[in-house]
Structure formats: C-alpha cells, structure tokens
Amino acid sequence: MPEARSRTLLWILIGGGAFFLFVLAVFTLVYLTLQAGGGESSGISAFGGDRIGVVDLEGVILSPQPVVDELKKFGDDSSIKAIILHVNSPGGGVAASEEIYREVKRIRSEKKKKIVASIETVGASGAYYVASASDRIYADEGSIVGSIGVIAQWVNYGDLMKWAKLKDIVLKTGEFKDTGNPARELTPAEQAYMQSLIDNMFGQFIKAVSDSRGLKYDDVKSIANGKVWTGQEALPMKLIDSIGDFQAAVSDTAKSAGIKGEPTLVRPERERRTLLDLLLGDVSQYLPSREKLLEQQVGFYYLWK
Numbered sequence: 001m002p003e004a005r006s007r008t009l010l011w012i013l014i015g016g017g018a019f020f021l022f023v024l025a026v027f028t029l030v031y032l033t034l035q036a037g038g039g040e041s042s043g044i045s046a047f048g049g050d051r052i053g054v055v056d057l058e059g060v061i062l063s064p065q066p067v068v069d070e071l072k073k074f075g076d077d078s079s080i081k082a083i084i085l086h087v088n089s090p091g092g093g094v095a096a097s098e099e100i101y102r103e104v105k106r107i108r109s110e111k112k113k114k115i116v117a118s119i120e121t122v123g124a125s126g127a128y129y130v131a132s133a134s135d136r137i138y139a140d141e142g143s144i145v146g147s148i149g150v151i152a153q154w155v156n157y158g159d160l161m162k163w164a165k166l167k168d169i170v171l172k173t174g175e176f177k178d179t180g181n182p183a184r185e186l187t188p189a190e191q192a193y194m195q196s197l198i199d200n201m202f203g204q205f206i207k208a209v210s211d212s213r214g215l216k217y218d219d220v221k222s223i224a225n226g227k228v229w230t231g232q233e234a235l236p237m238k239l240i241d242s243i244g245d246f247q248a249a250v251s252d253t254a255k256s257a258g259i260k261g262e263p264t265l266v267r268p269e270r271e272r273r274t275l276l277d278l279l280l281g282d283v284s285q286y287l288p289s290r291e292k293l294l295e296q297q298v299g300f301y302y303l304w305k
Contacts, residue, residue, distance in 0.1 A: 052253060052263045053080040057100070060303070061092025061126050064099035070268040071100070071115075075107040080266065082114040082257040083107065084249055085134060090304040091125025091147065094201050097302050101208060104133035114257055118249035119143045119240070124228050126302030128239075129205060132212040137240040138249040139231035145239055147304035148209060148224035150201045152194060158183050201300055213238060228304060 053074035057067055074080045085104070091097060107113050117123070117131035119139040124147035131137050139145055161168060161183055168183035179190045186194065202224070210220045215238060223237065234240045242248070254263040 050254075050259045050261070050263050051080050051266050052250065052257070052259070053077070053083045054265050054267045055083060055085050056267075057085055057087045057089050057127060057130060059089055061089060061096045061100070061130075063093075064096045064103075066268070067100050068103045071103045071107060073268070074266075075103075075111045075113055080113070081259060081263075082116070082253045084246075084253060085115065085117045085131065086120065086246060087117050087123040087127050087131055088120040089124075089127035090122055091127045091129070091302045093126065094150065094300045094302055097126030097129045098204075098208075100130045101133045104130060105212075108133070108135065114253065116249055116253050118244075118246045119145060119231070120246065122304070124304035125149065129208060129302055132209045136242065136252075138242050138244045138246075138252075139234065139240045140245055141230060141232040141243055143231040144228045144304070145231055145234040146223075146228040147226055148205055148220065149226040149302070150198045150205065150300060151303055151305065152180075152198060152300050153305075154180060154182055156182050156185065158185065198300065201302075205302060 053070075055067060055070045055074065071083065071085075074083050104115055107115055115134050116136040116138065117134040119127075119131060119137065120143065122144040123131050123137075123139065124144055128146060128148065158168075168181070170178050170181065172178050176190060176193055179186070179193060206217060206220045206224050209215065209224075210217045213220075229237065229239070231240060231243055235243060242252070244252070250263065250265065257263075
C-alpha cells in the first residue's frame with residue numbers, strides 16, 4: 001500500500017507540473033504577443049523613410065508627460081517624416097496643456113516637420129488648445145470640439161465642519177495666502193483675485209488659438225464662451241480644417257510628406273505588461289488616480305466638464 005500511494009503521489013506531481021508548465025507557456029505566448037504591439041511598429045527606428053509617428057493625447061491632461069517626450073523623440077528622428085497627434089481628451093491643466101502646445105509649435109518651427117491633429121470623440125478645451133498648434137486639424141462630423149475657456153472648481157466643506165464642531169486653524173503671512181481654502185467662503189477680494197487669474201489665462205487661450213489658426217482675436221473671443229460644437233459645426237467656424245477620420249488624416253499627411261503608398265505608423269513603445277497583469281486583469285479602475293482625485297484639487301483647468 002505505501003508503494004502504491006507513492007506512485008500515485010508521483011503521478012500527481014508530474015501531472016501538476018506538466019499542467020503548470022503548459023499554463024505558463026500559454027501566458028508567456030500571450031505576453032510576447034502583447035509586447036509585439038499588434039500591426040504597428042513601436043519605438044523609434046533609424047531605418048526607412050516612409051514613417052509617420054502617432055502620439056496619443058488621451059484622457060484628462062494633468063501632466064505634459066509622456067506626450068512631450070514622445071513628440072520630442074519623433075521630432076528628432078529623421079526617419080519620421082510627419083507626426084499625427086491622435087486626440088481624445090476633454091482637456092486638463094492649464095500649464096500642462098500649454099507645455100504640449102509649445103512642443104507642437106517647436107517641432108513645426110525648428111524641425112520643419114509636419115504635425116497634424118486628428119480628433120476622435122472629443123478634442124475640447126486644453127486638448128483643443130494643443131490641437132490648434134498643429135498644421136491641420138481633422139475631426140469626425142460628430143466629434144466634440146471647442147470649449148475655449150478656463151475653470152477653477154473645488155468643494156467647500158465649511159458647513160460640514162461646523163456640523164461636526166471642527167475648527168479650521170490657519171496661520172498665514174498674507175491676506176491671499178489661503179485663497180481657496182475649502183473650509184470657508186471666498187471673500188469679495190479673493191473672488192476678484194481668482195477671477196483676475198482666470199481672465200488672464202483665458203486671454204492666453206484666445207491668443208494661442210487666434211495666432212495658431214490665423215483668426216482675429218475678437219472673432220475667437222466672440223465664440224469663447226465655453227460651448228462645444230460638433231465637427232460639422234466647427235468646420236465653417238474655422239476651428240478645424242477637414243472632416244475626416246484618423247485614416248483620412250493618415251492618407252492626407254502621407255501625401256503632403258511625400259510618402260508614396262501606405263506609410264508605416266510608428267507609435268511610442270507601450271508600457272510593458274507583466275504576467276501578473278494578465279492573471280489579475282486591469283485593476284486600475286479600483287485604484288485612486290490623479291484623474292479621480294481631480295475634484296479634490298484646487299487648480300486652474302482648460303477642461304470641458
């Protein structure tokens with residue numbers, strides 16, 4: 001009997017080990033497939049001259065990275081003949097949007113490289129700010145475009161603190177040092193101060209769009225009321241240049257860059273996923289992120305809400 005049990009245990013161990021190796025091989029194959037990135041090239045190569053770089057501008061813009069770095073790499077690579085900024089964003093931070101805008105302008109002026117924007121579902125506020133710096137803007141008829149304006153918003157929980165009998169104690173060096181303190185109302189002087197900052201940023205936004213789009217400042221200001229428009233509406237307003245999807249932007253850009261035939265689209269190397277990611281799936285939706293904490297942050301945003 002002990003010998004029979006030993007043989008059974010041995011076969012269980014062998015079978016379990018074989019099954020584990022099989023599962024590991026399957027996940028490794030899936031992992032390597034994901035690393036390959038699917039039909040497009042990833043990273044930057046010095047070979048070939050029929051390449052178009054594609055940079056994705058997605059989600060709320062809270063940092064200029066990694067978009068600025070990706071634009072710089074494509075701008076410096078001589079094998080990349082043009083760049084398409086693939087936009088699907090409601091905008092975001094004022095300074096972050098401006099940094100990306102300036103990098104687009106720099107590539108056009110210093111590198112003499114064509115860069116166009118293709119707006120997918122939404123290219124509003126800070127995302128439109130960035131797109132306006134490109135040589136040409138494409139959007140679908142149903143894309144959301146515009147929302148030229150500035151917003152600053154936070155939660156005031158002063159009444160909750162009073163209910164809980166809590167006191168907010170602040171030591172400061174000047175009248176405006178704790179402007180925006182969520183534990184109390186703004187004073188009239190603070191409100192005027194905050195509005196002056198917003199108005200200044202608003203003027204910067206209008207000027208950037210008017211300069212980049214070749215429009216009169218007053219004409220842009222007249223429509224800069226925070227409204228968005230469809231791509232179909234934005235075309236006669238000269239907020240975009242063409243109605244067309246991403247493929248139309250690729251085809252037109254390839255022709256203008258002197259590329260014959262189908263160009264090779266090159267995207268920045270994607271973030272590597274681990275086997276643990278494959279086993280557990282994407283749990284990011286359950287974790288707090290800066291985007292999810294946006295409502296708790298006091299700041300200024302070119303953001304469509």
